[in-house]
Amino acid sequence: MPAATLTAAMAQAAYEIDEALKMLLPPEEGPEAPLFAAMRYACIGGGKRLRGFLVLEGARQFGVARSAALRVAAAIEMVHAYSLVHDDLPAMDDDDLRRGKPTVHKAFDEATAILAGDALQSHAFTVLAEEDTHSDPGVRAELVRCLSKAAGPRGMCGGQMLDMLAEAANAPLDEVAIGRLQTLKTGKLIEFSAEAGAVLGKAPAALRHALLAYGRDLGAAFQIADDILDATATAEEAGKATGKDAVAGKATLVGLLGLDRARLQAERLVLQSKGHLDGFGERADLLRMLSDFVIERRS
């Protein structure tokens, strides 16, 4: 399959996820409209939708209804978006721009940004728990359990805490500590994104676990590729400021291992991620291409 196939499929998925988000987020009406506006601003119309794409492709392996998969994809993207809104706050990374647009606390204000992030997290769970997501409440409860764990103290929030502590300590992390930080901060949510389709499709445990393992290796490769990109791409290519990690003294595998060894490790992870898909047929070809894509991309 040509690489253009993946690009087209990702663009199509991003479009559908955007439409789902437009429908699922509260419309900008009534006295609370500024909150709803900030939520929509944070979520709609940006990003590659890697997490949402993983949900849709995972779900496709088991013939899950597209409408159900889109709700789960949208819920995960809400959680991802909320984490970016809070990470960008002055008390955290203090970023003014995100994907070329003013961050939420710049476009609105800090209090609205905090609230919009909070409300996005609640709303993601409402979407998962509603009957439209799946007729089987066991599936809905399991989706909530997995997403809340991936986002919570032993997932994304824990990883962000480690990141802040590392920056404050100003002491280099070793490979194990960097691995833990990245697994928690971005890995768990990507892992669940890959796994979610199997939950929706009530897949056999072995296949569910294979998708989770695929997501784990893919997420790790993605993170290294991101760090390599930061170290090598021009800002124009990347669409955002680059070289930030080195300036911030941020602990990355690239900084620790050097570019060449980091690249080798990413390639190894890509191979490994594809290996987990051996039990899947041609239907998983887009997931296999995605593995190659994450280390080949220049933005």
Added chain:
Amino acid sequence: MPAATLTAAMAQAAYEIDEALKMLLPPEEGPEAPLFAAMRYACIGGGKRLRGFLVLEGARQFGVARSAALRVAAAIEMVHAYSLVHDDLPAMDDDDLRRGKPTVHKAFDEATAILAGDALQSHAFTVLAEEDTHSDPGVRAELVRCLSKAAGPRGMCGGQMLDMLAEAANAPLDEVAIGRLQTLKTGKLIEFSAEAGAVLGKAPAALRHALLAYGRDLGAAFQIADDILDATATAEEAGKATGKDAVAGKATLVGLLGLDRARLQAERLVLQSKGHLDGFGERADLLRMLSDFVIERRS
């Protein structure tokens, strides 16, 4: 039943809820320990646990296992605690003290406070979605749906947005607008606290709705009583600074209607709340006493 019975029952419930929180929140171990410490600091050992008490008493009407009710009570208290942590932030109400202790961003720092609030919200949904909460996944999914709605854009977060907008606008709200603000900001969560036991007990719709309606009127009376307390009690009696609402020009029913009419309205709501319990027997006596208590308390 003497009033001491209620006081003793509330103290007992508060103790058990605290024990449940200690068990359910991550222990202060490992590299993420500062995050876990902030979560525990925000949740454990404070407050009347009105919301948790409502869960336990609601659940008792239907013979629900205490252990299950305590998990739901703890989850709701986690959401309540997270909302206080975020409300206290410099960008929001900028409070240094809460229940006589330094607020989380004072005891830790602002970034940790934001993260701890975020993680508490996620963790509340993990607790609800786990099998230990109820063997029926339909019950777990319904609890998640209701709590996330009560906390989300059309609940607590929406109410906090209205509160901020009212303060920024510096224009007095009318009675309808105040009602909407308070229903969203504090009402919805109290409502669900009263209703949750019926969800756990798979109660008939009429009884579930009666508890919800009880919670709605109780919550409204509680809010007016809080405003009256702020206007009349000494700081010593209330255990916190009083007279803050008038100074901040905050829109309350007391400010709008005056003390006497506000007090009358609270009494009317208390009567009305007890009326919703007519279909319940003596087992609901503590809930009836709680209605009287909310407008009689001096702290």
